[in-house]
Amino acid sequence: MPTSIQRRTLLRGAGVLLPLPFLNLMEASAKATETVAPPKRFLTLFKPNGVHPPSWNISGGAEHDFRMSPLMKPFQKHRDDVLILDNMGDFGFSSHANSTRRFLSGHHANTKAASMDQLIADRIKGDTPHRSLELTTEGLFPNQIGCSYISYDKNGAPMPRESDPQLIFDRLFRNPLASPAHRQRMSSVLDRVLEDARSLSRTAGNEDRQTLDEYLNVVRESEKRLQNMQQAEPKIDVSSFTRPAHAANLDQQVESMLDMIELALWTDSTRCVTYMLGNSNSRMIFDFLGITEQHHYLSHFFRNFSRTNLESLLKISLWHMEKFDSLLTRLKSRKEGDGTLLDNTVVLYGSGMGHSDNHTVTRIPIILAGGKGLLKTGRYVRYSENQQLGRLHISLLEMFGIDVDTFANSAEPLPGLNGSDFKPYQERAFESWVKVEGNQITVQGRIRMSDNLDEAKVFFVDVQGQPPVRVEVAFRDFHNFNLAYHCGTGITLTGTGSTEGNRHVISKVTELKSIHGRKPGTQNG
Amino acid sequence: MLRRYIGRNAAPNEVRCMFLPNDISIALTISIVIGCPSVVLCADFHHDVKPLLGKYCIKCHSGDDANGDVDFSAIDKSDDVDAAFETWESVVGHLHAGTMPPENEPQPKDDERNKVFVWYEDFVGNIEARPAVFKARRLSVTEYRNTLRSVLGFDLQVAIIEAEQTVAERSMVIKLLPTDPPGRSGFKNDTHQNPLTTVVWDQYSFLIDAALEQLFSPERSTQLNGFTGASRDDEITIEHAERLLRTFLLRARRRTVSEADVEQIVARLQDRNGRKLVAALKFEMKTVLMSPVFIYRGLLTSGQHGARQTVDTFELAERLSYFLWADMPDDQLLSLAADGTLKIPTVYAAQIDRMLMSPKARNLADDFAAQWLTLNEIEHVSDNVPQMVALKSQPIDFMHYLFTEDRPLLELIDSETAFISPHTSRMYGADARQLTKYVKQKGIEVEIVPNQKIKLEHTTERGGILTMPGVLAMNKGPIQRGTWMLERILGQELPEPPADVGQVPPNNGVENLTFRQRFEQHRSNPSCAVCHDRIDPLGFALQDFDNSGQYLRSQNYRAPKRRKRGEESANANSKIDTSGQLPSGETFEDITGLRHILTTSQGEAVIRNIVEKTMSYALCRQLMIHDRPTVNVIVEQMKQDNGTWRDLFHAVANSVPFRETILSAAH
Incomplete structure (x- = not known):
């Protein structure tokens, strides 16, 4: 639908309008370090509130032969750089807070130990100025404090997070010691205040002189630090970077933060970043997408069902994917060594829960990207059984040279990430066909949602050797048949509609049967 | 006009640490100005008092491990005697009450006691009120956050x-600057010990x-044009810059600027325009x-060095505004300071009243009351922020009401007014019906809801600060509650308990004793009794309230789901003994009785503490010996006239220090 395309284009446009730093300034200095192998980085992007499974899950598909799901559409162009994992998570139901803890800690009961990102940070920090960055978009959600954190220190205490890109910029690049230009400016300030303080000191009483001495000592100490810094040769000149502007909406704020992440990694200011696109249970209102309801309310798409609510939820999930897309595009645009910054960064994108209405911790969205030589990307890996997240964490830790016997409740690494053997998901075979009797159409095949998320009432049933059968669901039938529940599985569906050549459209569903499956309302329903 | 400090009803063994003697480093300067009586008194001390200390006290109170950290052997010179000011007060208290020396030790004779009393009266009586030596x-x-906001015209906020x-x-500002530790006064605005780093x-x-980046950005053009006088998108000229500097320097320095100062800066800007001029x-x-002039307070104070004098009007304006607002003087105060009219008593009084009516006066509750009454501790009571905010905002709103609506000082202890929200209404029985109905918005589980003012008619046990749910919940158990009341309400200071006190034993299975009975057995040792005789009656008076602050005798009482070990069980409430006897001999049955005592016979002690805390906050320093006469005068005045908080703020703002x-x- 044209409006959707327009919106996405606009968002990218907004990103370009932001004061991005000059891209080519550092090429010379980057070249100088080419002889040394670039460092490995770890970056994770957390998506709050799970997903609407019918639009997230890949319908059918094999390791090298799969069709991106409707929500993954912004991702088509990164297909070769991502590794999509399926059947991740092995827990029936989890609260927002618990599922969020599981994202990087493996299990919600793992409360006395560091999350895996912090273990990696300790290992790879080298002599970077910042050991790690813990970033987020929102303030604390105090009703359940665990919803606000994914990173935990070695005692299992939450790491403070920062949401303001301007402050991150200051921390990274505006340190008075960060560049020769900064030092020059600070030096002038020091000269002047020293002069002022001295002239005050000439007329001050004894008491005030003590105060002024305290002040002058600090000024002199600052001068000394500047002099010491001047002896060391700066690696990269950051003085021309522009501080991000005050964000007018969430999209701008997140784009600015992605700028900061990109620069932080590229300038090797830090090698480990975690970024939450929102608190789990997020009450964010995505007004810039034209949505007026809170994200959490919308995420309970079944109990709060309406067409508008579902379409709003999908817009939000698509926006999350667009931010992931934007991040990967940035990392790819930065040349480093013989490859790109993305090649040297392992990116983990995902959520703490799968089904956002049922809070099930199965089929959690997890996508890995980048990490050339560590990950074998361009694949869709669906495991035969539900996998503990802790196994994924063990494998990622191993990638960074950290050997642990166990992590959370897991003792084995997860196979298959680097192309090694794994046991893939096998489903019982079924045939697919279409029969037409008068205006009655019966179709058997795998059902999926329309790729166009603005038409949440349209489904397709894939039939081998034929165009898919389009199913348009009338409002009542959403509840009578619950087509979304069956997405990704084989069904036999009967209804009335129209036929034109080998193209069939069912506009009124009269009967729906699952071939092998369960009924709605059972687990995973 | 001086009042003798120890009255008959002063609490015995009262230890006051609010007062410090003259700072030794400045003693020489001062003696020129006011003369010092201590030298004469010191001779009397050696003659009358020291031998008695040697005879009765020094056995326990000397050396590094002196009991109660009181070491009489270290007191010798005149300065030492002055420095031990609060110790003498404590000694006299103990001698009056007969609590020291302990029962099993030799007791001083009556004429020996009298010698000490006579010496002490002279010692106290010779102190003269005077201000402290000025220190920036x-x-x-x-204050930095508020001042920067007032200079710029907008609050510097995080962009999320x-x-x-x-x-x-x-x-x-609050996010980036390290948190201030409390100074010696106990308040964070006492930054003397908190150096710049x-x-x-x-x-x-x-x-x-x-x-500055924000001030010169398009979104702040209103504020910038306010400084420069430019209209909308004009490019900044040197005339604009000059105009800006005049206002800006006045605000940043908090006093008028000389033409020469402005011209000097303008000269440095000459021959620039556009971006270069802005940079x-x-x-x-x-x-x-x-510069230090902005970062510190008082470096530009004018006057005669080495002399006692009234402060200049700009300094007076600053003192007043940092006291009542924790902020710099506004334009009105600055202009009254500039033309000197702030010194006229009626003008000055009118300014105090105006400032108390200003929304900025909220700071007295947020900053002063919260620190004095340790209300930030309520933040640890609950992980549920809306619930926690509800509990914390009750005493803050209440204090704001006392401060700004001219309420009597002792309404701190007993009041018919309370501030409640749907989160706390359960504790207020039938009185909660006064709340206007609150309807949660769709999709919201818990949210912060502002308080409403109600009149207590049915749940009068909730009147005053002592029984507010958050205050009860932040101090768990009778000992914490008693200690808090003693220190924060009665202004007494306690030494640390010995390290080896151990646990209160559980019931041995033979006798079924209440926690109180078991506790009393446990602390029967006389060295415990010195403090616990003061702490326990206060704390046990609140045993009707559980650790979450609920009233056990209320019909709505809901037992907590999980009870921690050792907590008094709710169904034992028939057995709860809330009666007690104060060391002064007054007895009460429950918190209502105690509250009555605190507002009548012990009212002066409460008022004295209020006056001391308020003065200490207003002066941003620990009180010293020479502040004591001022405190005495104000206490007397407040007591006589049933003074209000507004009266107190006026009295402090007009006091000598x-x-x-x-x-x-x-x-």
């Missing part, structure tokens, strides 16, 4: 998009860069905001 002071974090029901520190310097630099102007502004100063000699 770095702005506290709160807010979601509903989340909390984030919006102030960039390079870490703080770097953060100041970040903040000022961010602030140079920003640099000049940054040096002003990074507030209006006067001694400027130390120039080197």
Whole structure:
């Protein structure tokens, strides 16, 4: 639908309008370090509130032969750089807070130990100025404090997070010691205040002189630090970077933060970043997408069902994917060594829960990207059984040279990430066909949602050797048949509609049967 | 006019640590100004008092491990005697009450006691009210935030998009600057011991860069044009810059600026325009905001060095505004200071009243009351922020009401007014019906709801600060509650308990004793009794309230789901013994009785504590010996006239240490 395309284009446009730093300034200095192998980085992007499974899950598909799901559409162009994992998570139901803890800690009961990102940070920090960055978009959600954190220190205490890109910029690049230009400016300030303080000191009483001495000592100490810094040769000149502007909406704020992440990694200011696109249970209102309801309310798409609510939820999930897309595009645009910054960064994108209405911790969205030589990307890996997240964490830790016997409740690494053997998901075979009797159409095949998320009432049933059968669901039938529940599985569906050549459209569903499956309302329903 | 300090009803063995003797380093300067009586008294001390200490006290109270940290052997010279001021007060209290020396030790005879009393009366009686020597002071974090806001005309805030029901520190200043530790006065605005460091310097630099960048950004054009007089999108000219500097310097220095100062800066900007002019102007502004004159308070105070004098009107305006607002003087105060009219009593009084009516006076409750009454401790009561905010905002709103609506001082202890929200209404029985109905919005589980003012008619046990749910919940158990009341309400200070006190034993299975009975057995040792005789009656009077602050005798009482070990069970409430006897001999049955005592016979002790805390906050320093006469006068005045908080603020703002100063000699 044209409006959707327009919106996405606009968002990218907004990103370009932001004061991005000059891209080519550092090429010379980057070249100088080419002889040394670039460092490995770890970056994770957390998506709050799970997903609407019918639009997230890949319908059918094999390791090298799969069709991106409707929500993954912004991702088509990164297909070769991502590794999509399926059947991740092995827990029936989890609260927002618990599922969020599981994202990087493996299990919600793992409360006395560091999350895996912090273990990696300790290992790879080298002599970077910042050991790690813990970033987020929102303030604390105090009703359940665990919803606000994914990173935990070695005692299992939450790491403070920062949401303001301007402050991150200051921390990274505006340190008075960060560049020769900064030092020059600070030096002038020091000269002047020293002069002022001295002239005050000439007329001050004894008491005030003590105060002024305290002040002058600090000024002199600052001068000394500047002099010491001047002896060391700066690696990269950051003085021309522009501080991000005050964000007018969430999209701008997140784009600015992605700028900061990109620069932080590229300038090797830090090698480990975690970024939450929102608190789990997020009450964010995505007004810039034209949505007026809170994200959490919308995420309970079944109990709060309406067409508008579902379409709003999908817009939000698509926006999350667009931010992931934007991040990967940035990392790819930065040349480093013989490859790109993305090649040297392992990116983990995902959520703490799968089904956002049922809070099930199965089929959690997890996508890995980048990490050339560590990950074998361009694949869709669906495991035969539900996998503990802790196994994924063990494998990622191993990638960074950290050997642990166990992590959370897991003792084995997860196979298959680097192309090694794994046991893939096998489903019982079924045939697919279409029969037409008068205006009655019966179709058997795998059902999926329309790729166009603005038409949440349209489904397709894939039939081998034929165009898919389009199913348009009338409002009542959403509840009578619950087509979304069956997405990704084989069904036999009967209804009335129209036929034109080998193209069939069912506009009124009269009967729906699952071939092998369960009924709605059972687990995973 | 001096009142003898120890009255008959002063609490025995009262230890006051609010008062410090003259700072030795400045004693020489001072003696020229006012003369010092201590030398004469010191001779009497050696003659009359010291031998008695040697005879009865020194056995326990000497050396490094002196009992109660009182070491009489170290007191010898005149300065030592002065320095031990609060110790003498305590000694006299113990002798009056007969609590020291302990029962099993030799007791002094009546004429020996009298010698000490006579010496002490002379000692106290010879103190004269005088101001302290002036010392510049770095702005506290709160003051820095407020002052920067007043200079710029906008609050420097963190740039994040807010979601509903989340909390984030919006102030960039509070976020970036290290938290102030409380000073010797117990208040954070006493920054004398909190020096500037390079870490703080770097953060100041970040903040000022961010602030100036914002001031010159399009979104702040209103504020910028307010400074420059430019209209909408005019490019800044040298005339604009000059105009800006006049207002800016006046605010940043908090006093009028000389023409020469402005011209000097303008000269440095000459021959620039456009971006270069703006960059140079920003640099000049940054040096002003990074200069000691902005960062510290009082460096420009004028007057005669080495002399006692009333403070200049700009300093007076600053003292008043940092006291009542924790902020710099506004334009009105600055102009009254500039033409000197602030000194006229009616003008000055009218300003105090105006300032108390201003929304900025909220700071007295947020800052002063919260620190005095340790209300920030309520933040640890619950992980559920809306619930926690509800509990914490009750006493804050209540104190704001007392401060700004001219309520009597002792309504602190007993009041018919309370501030409740749906989160706390359960504790207020039938009185909660006064709340207007609250309807949660769709999709919201818990949210912060503002308090409403109600009149207590049915749940009068909730009147006053002592029985507010949050205050009860932050102090768990009778000992914490008793200690808090003793220190925060009665202004007494307690030494640390010995390290080896151990646990209160559980019931042995033979006798079924209440926690109180078991506790009393446990602490029957006389060295415990010295403090616990004072703590326990106060704390046990609140045993009707459980650890979450619920009233056990209420019909709505809901037992907590999980009870921690050792907590009094609710169904034992028939057995709860809330009666007690104060060391002064007064007895009561329950909190209502105790509250009555605190507002009548012990009212003076409460008032004295209020006066001391308020003065200490207003002066941003620990009180000293020479403040004591001023405190005495104000206490007497408040007691006689059933004084209100407004009266108190006027009295403090007109007191000698507030209006006067001694400027130390120039080197």
